[in-house]
Amino acid sequence: xxxxxxxxxxxxxxxxxxxxxxxxxxxxxxxxxxxxxxxxxxxxxxxxxxxxxxxxxxxxxxxxxxxxxxxxxxxxxxxxxxxxxxxxxxxxxxxxxxxxxxxxxxxxxxxxxxxxxxxxxxxxxxxxxxxxxxxxxxxxxxxxxxxxxxxxxxxxxxxxxxxxxxxxxxxxxxxxxxxxxxxxxxxxxxxxxxxxxxxxxxxxxxxxxxxxx
Numbered sequence: 550x551x552x553x554x555x556x557x558x559x560x561x562x563x564x565x566x567x568x569x570x571x572x573x574x575x576x577x578x579x580x581x582x583x584x585x586x587x588x589x590x591x592x593x594x595x596x597x598x599x600x601x602x603x604x605x606x607x608x609x610x611x612x613x614x615x616x617x618x619x620x621x622x623x624x625x626x627x628x629x630x631x632x633x634x635x636x637x638x639x640x641x642x643x644x645x646x647x648x649x650x651x652x653x654x655x656x657x658x659x660x661x662x663x664x665x666x667x668x669x670x671x672x673x674x675x676x677x678x679x680x681x682x683x684x685x686x687x688x689x690x691x692x693x694x695x696x697x698x699x700x701x702x703x704x705x706x707x708x709x710x711x712x713x714x715x716x717x718x719x720x721x722x723x724x725x726x727x728x729x730x731x732x733x734x735x736x737x738x739x740x741x742x743x744x745x746x747x748x749x750x751x752x753x754x755x756x757x758x759x760x761x762x
Contacts, residue, residue: 577749577750580595580750581593581594581595582594582746584739584742584746586738586742587738587739589717591715591716591717591725591739591742592714592717593715593746593747594715594750596709596712600712600713604705604708604709604712607704607705608701608705608708611701612701615697616697621700623697623698624693624696624697624698627692627693627695627696628693631692638689638692641689642689644685645685645686648678648681651678652675652678652682655671655674655675655678658671659671659672659675706744706747706748706751707732707733708729709747710732710743711724711726711729711732712724713747714726714732714740714743714747716739725739725740725743
């Protein structure tokens with residue numbers, strides 16, 4: 550690949566990362582995401598030091614419970630079982646990588662065209678490739694959703710939400726749920742949004758150093 554093509558590829562990647570970063574930063578303020586449902590103000594926030602320790606203890610406890618239960622399997626074990634039934638997850642993951650590569654190549658072609666019809670054609674091609682890639686990714690995720698790794702991640706994220714999901718009352722913030730079990734049973738709009746937004750905080754924290762209040 551020429552130096553020019555390599556530079557274009559790097560620029561496109563940097564632009565995508567910048568757009569995602571701006572999008573996330575626009576909703577995260579002071580390590581919190583605030584939202585209103587039925588005239589009540591809620592937020593989810595980054596856990597403080599004490600809460601982080603509690604989350605880690607809960608994670609270890611849940612992990613120990615899972616590995617002592619023979620009905621729970623690691624991803625690698627699920628992959629082996631699926632392969633025995635003719636479902637090759639590794640091949641699906643390789644296909645996703647190939648499609649991602651095709652998307653990158655098509656983006657580079659898009660950066661070099663000016664004719665509206667060519668732009669529309671390449672945009673449609675990219676959309677088709679993305680749909681195919683996302684479809685395979687979703688299928689793979691669903692197939693592995695009962696693995697220990699995925700179940701542990703789900704439990705940890707849910708428990709984190711329980712600790713940091715708060716409602717504003719008389720200028721003070723208090724936990725929405727006094728018991729973890731009550732969060733699990735809840736099906737209201739505010740809780741649904743809390744689960745959605747906590748993933749932004751988790752994602753953002755993975756690549757940025759934030760200090761908890």
